[in-house]
Amino acid sequence: MIDETLLGPVAASRAVGAQASAPAGDTAASALLREVFGHPAFRGAQAEIVRQVAEGGDALVLMPTGGGKSLCYQLPALLRRRAGSGPAIVVSPLIALMQDQVAALRQLGVRAAFLNSSLDARAARDTERAFLDGALDLLYVAPERLASDGFLALLDRMCAEPAGIALFAIDEAHCVSQWGHDFRPEYLQLSLLHERYPQVPRIALTATADPQTRQEIVERLALQDARVFVSSFDRPNIRYVIVDKTEPRQQLLRFIRDEHPGDAGIVYCLSRRKVDETAQWLEAHGIQALPYHAGMDAATRSAHQARFQRDEGIVVVATIAFGMGIDKPDVRFVAHLDLPKSVEGYYQETGRAGRDGQPADAWMTYGLADVVQQRRLIDLSEADESFKRVASAKLDALLGLAETAGCRRVRLLSYFGEASGPCGNCDNCLVPPETWDATEAARKALSAIYRTGQRFGAVHLVDVLRGKAGERIERWGHDRLSVFGIGGDLDDFAWRGVFRQLIALGLVQVDHDAHGALRLTEASRPVLRGEQTVWMRRSVKRPAGGRKTSGRGRRGADDADGGAPVAPADAGLLGRLKAWRLAQSREQAVPAYVILHDSTLAAIAAARPGSIAALGEIPGIGATKLERYGDSLLRLLAED
Structure with a gap:
């Protein structure tokens, strides 16, 4: 009924x-x-x-x-x-x-x-x-x-x-x-x-x-x-950070510990197995983490979702099946351990952070394997060729966002047809990346692909370029090629960045029929002939988070709506208001933010209204909520 x-x-x-x-x-x-x-x-x-x-x-x-x-x-x-x-x-x-x-x-x-x-x-x-x-x-x-x-x-x-x-x-x-x-x-x-x-x-x-x-x-x-x-697609309270993938779980753990201890967040992974393993790993390292994916039974999924909505400080590790139906306003970060399929998907998923207008982070690790994997998913799908072309174009746009040396927000908004200026708040604005003339490195990499018969993946090719002799290199005779050892000026990490960007630039493609071998495209010919210059962003091993207190600064635990900090005298009252709200939410079996949003509680703590009329002036308290909760809130305020 x-x-x-x-x-x-x-x-x-x-x-x-x-x-x-x-x-x-x-x-x-x-x-x-x-x-x-x-x-x-x-x-x-x-x-x-x-x-x-x-x-x-x-x-x-x-x-x-x-x-x-x-x-x-x-x-x-x-x-x-x-x-x-x-x-x-x-x-x-x-x-x-x-x-x-x-x-x-x-x-x-x-x-x-x-x-x-x-x-x-x-x-x-x-x-x-x-x-x-x-x-x-x-x-x-x-x-x-x-x-x-x-x-x-x-x-x-x-x-x-x-x-x-x-x-x-x-x-x-x-x-x-x-x-x-x-x-x-x-x-x-x-x-x-x-x-x-x-x-x-x-x-x-x-x-x-x-x-x-x-x-x-x-x-x-x-x-x-x-x-x-x-309306504008801009979410100015979200800081976009994309880091080169080295040790993704360790990078994620440092990011959460350094930037968002005790905060609610969502971590997206591509596979169910990775979701389970990542959630278990975070739990083992002291993070309250719950898995969520379609392979779990409905009761467990529902229980995990309810905990995320009801309790504070829960991190959900999920496939993209999670989040679309979640109105939780105080998600402080969304992290991607795998590359999404498109800019739309990335924007939709990152948009689940900071719905309350408070500072939030969209953080992603990104590497060569991500590019190869997404290309593979497109090539091996049963969709028709027109759909594959559109999917490839959407992936190219996302790779452009990941590889850009300019403002990420400018690139993101331009995808949706919106012009903007540098935001001063994304990782590239805060720590501008170095770009370099990678023409010679690109020619070496393309030559290595060609000389080895276009039959090998990036790991093998990097070993050839770096002159790393070994059983597999010697078995194929690649230690006798002219390209063997010509890339000693760059380390493994830098070479992986070169191959990743060659794929993103369309100069190299992944042949999934040949187990991920890299092959040259027609677009590579002018580069090999010395007729085209190639500029790349230099891959660097950045700190995990990309921000501390620079820019808008880290969100304090008691920030009010719009980023205004709660005065120390009000912090204790705000804590009691949140405890009251939690009790109400559990009694009614609804998420805490459905009772009253954080911004409303912060406004109550700051204003300390002494009457029903004054309480009714607080944004977020309509007539029904005033009748339902007004007396209880005034009693709590009177006790302070």
Whole structure:
């Protein structure tokens, strides 16, 4: 059943067919923003988006993670609901995402529910009945359920009523793109919303879409007449750091210990085995780490996810299956031990850090084996040639980001069509890398590939260039080649960097039919003939983290929203507020941040309100939360 005790006074005052004039104006939207969500003002284009959808228009919204996308459909849904419309339908791809958002909305007094495979038959029937009876404001559904005959029959019944449906919100809309990093075939069926219910406004939202993906979203969802809102893709609170891979686990451990002791974070690995091994290794070295991947049983995955959401200081080691449905705002770092497949994937995954606007790190180790592995995955996939070409182009763009000697943020934003200047906060801005004329080294490396018959990988080729005699070298007679020993001026680490960048530059390709042998491409000919200069970034063994207190500085444990430090006199109170919040979250079985965000607790600690009215002025405390938690918070404050 829908838990009516969670609805609160805001929801209780709301009724189907309420005789209110259409509150699409800015005044009504701002009032509801404060009343329900506790926010004093809109951010960026939110107000314009809300007006567009509340007045019945379609919209495509591209907004970075943490930019307030959810509000862009939740608030119009409530505005239209108060004006007499029926409930809103939110299409969401993951169970975790639905559960998180529904829990947060119920805390705000909004009548929200979800329909997905986590519900038994009775709970699903109760939710459907609440939907038909007008007892819900928002209903979250998976795309495959929405397209089912049974659910379409429910929509038909609702749309036949005068109130109808308030709106359709299609979250994570990039999932409709076959070229995207997160393609979901079931999203292709969502074009039926426009075909079947053309009178209902639609809003599609995503944090990750290059121009090609945007166009595909428009075409596949029939959003040609929609207004397109593109916010900046910049996440200025995230520091991007990419280090040359030497000892990845040791590098990761130093990074966590030096930069993020006790912080929540996510570590991404490509394989399930590596996830398990890395989590065990971190645990053995004193880090609270939990594995998460599709090969685990559902109960264990759910338990690990719940601990990550509920407790502080947990590090989850995961495949990319983890994180898309997580709204946890205080993830302080995202680390990659393996190279993602595309810039979109990298941006989506790193965007799970710092959703609260506090300083956070996107840290990655990157080496030659990563390039070889990703090329291999593309070449050996069963996809057609056109898909492989697109996948290769996307990987090339990511390699360009990894190899750039310039500002990483400039390179990242330019991929999404956004111009910017150097950020002063990424690793390349803080410690500018050295570039060098690598033409001679490139010619030596290309010659070694050619002279050895284009049949060997980088490890063997480096040994040849460095003149390392051995059984395998001698067996092939490579100690008698003219290229043997001509690379003694560079060490093994530097030569691996040269081969990695030759692949990234398209001068060399990996032949996976020959067990990863390196082969020359047509593009290498001008270099071998001395007609083309090759510049590379010099590979160096940097410290793991890349930052201490430079730039914006390391996040303090008690920083407030926007990076303002909590005064020492308030730190103890903030700790007690967090303990109170943890007790509330455990009692209600919801994540702690669903109760109140860190920024709200920090504002309470700083302001020390002495009355309900004063507490109600704190950002993040709406009417329902004020009624639910106000007395308890004031008692805690009075004890201080």
